Amino acid sequence: MEKVDALTVNPIRHGLSHHTGAAARYVEAGLTGAPNTARAYGAHLKRFSAWCTEHGFSALPAPVDALVGFCTHLAESGKKVGTLEQHCAAISKAHAVRGVHSPTDDKQFKIFMDGVRRVHGVRQKQAPAFSLVQLKQLVRSLDVQTLTGLRDRAILLLGFTGAFRRSELTALNVQDLRFTEECLVVSLGKSKTNQLGDYEEKAIFYSPEPAVCPIRSLKAWLEQLERNEGPVFVMLRKGNRLTTNRLSDQTINTLVQRYLGPSYTAHSLRASFVTVAKLNGADDSKIMNQTKHKTSAMIRRYTRLDNVQQHNAAKELGL
Numbered sequence: 001m002e003k004v005d006a007l008t009v010n011p012i013r014h015g016l017s018h019h020t021g022a023a024a025r026y027v028e029a030g031l032t033g034a035p036n037t038a039r040a041y042g043a044h045l046k047r048f049s050a051w052c053t054e055h056g057f058s059a060l061p062a063p064v065d066a067l068v069g070f071c072t073h074l075a076e077s078g079k080k081v082g083t084l085e086q087h088c089a090a091i092s093k094a095h096a097v098r099g100v101h102s103p104t105d106d107k108q109f110k111i112f113m114d115g116v117r118r119v120h121g122v123r124q125k126q127a128p129a130f131s132l133v134q135l136k137q138l139v140r141s142l143d144v145q146t147l148t149g150l151r152d153r154a155i156l157l158l159g160f161t162g163a164f165r166r167s168e169l170t171a172l173n174v175q176d177l178r179f180t181e182e183c184l185v186v187s188l189g190k191s192k193t194n195q196l197g198d199y200e201e202k203a204i205f206y207s208p209e210p211a212v213c214p215i216r217s218l219k220a221w222l223e224q225l226e227r228n229e230g231p232v233f234v235m236l237r238k239g240n241r242l243t244t245n246r247l248s249d250q251t252i253n254t255l256v257q258r259y260l261g262p263s264y265t266a267h268s269l270r271a272s273f274v275t276v277a278k279l280n281g282a283d284d285s286k287i288m289n290q291t292k293h294k295t296s297a298m299i300r301r302y303t304r305l306d307n308v309q310q311h312n313a314a315k316e317l318g319l
Helices: 021-032 035-057 064-076 080-095 105-121 132-141 147-161 166-170 214-226 250-261 269-277 284-291 296-301
Strands: 178-181 182-188 200-204 234-237 241-246
Touching: 021 166, 035 080, 064 080, 064 105, 080 105, 147 166, 147 200, 147 214, 147 234, 147 250, 147 269, 178 214, 178 296, 182 214, 200 214, 241 284, 250 269, 269 284, 269 296, 284 296
Parallel strands: none
Antiparallel strands: 178 182, 182 200, 234 241
8 A cells, every 4th residue: 555645756666667767857747747746635635645544545546445445535525626627737746657547547536526516516715806997996996105114015906907817927137127208018938827837928008197007117126126137036135124934825915915905816916917817808828928828718717707797798789
């Protein structure tokens, strides 16, 4: 019985184990995937391993009965279908890393998961979107005489207008920014939808109102940094003193909730961009050029147009 709570390559069992040196490093990267994903999978696998140990099952290779029992436990504990699917993805990856058959591929297990989806539904809880009026009012109220106000204004406006993920905001470096007369061009490294690091850019444009302009706000913050490289958004010590410590993903989330309320998350910046752009008539291709989504289906998923009165073709019948 093997306990598994990390994505590590078994050099004996895996078919690519004969490679060494640089080739072995590439094999490891291909098997484990992006660092953030590997960390999340590690947490899911730790939970699965603990459940298997408690109930006398092997976690690797795991029998179908173990996975059915574990997923039943999660579902009956109130976990969403999406959470179950994330655990299954981690378990599948752990089996692939070790070159063994995964119970997630079993036909009977797939029937079981279809049943879970039918009983519990698949609607995910989504971070709400804010309106443009709401954002402008918030930004105008910030005390930009302080470093905290300058930094947070730049984060909120850049995060919204650039449809950034929080991981992208925290990863930004000063050298990633290129200012032109028309706009700001931001060069992106690896991201959730660009795990291979293809060259990508986002364009941010000036606003006629300086107080809510993302470019002017960012420039005002950068002037405080007084450097040409390194992290854009950093932690502040007590007394509004600068550090060189990059903000964490969680800090971005906490910042958004501090200003907008506990129901919002950092993801609301991205969802709000899509929603506001759709309301203003932008087509999916233009929105995707900023969000870097690969399909229009993801744009529909991100659009928060739940108000039946706000966005309804019944208003356009001409009666």
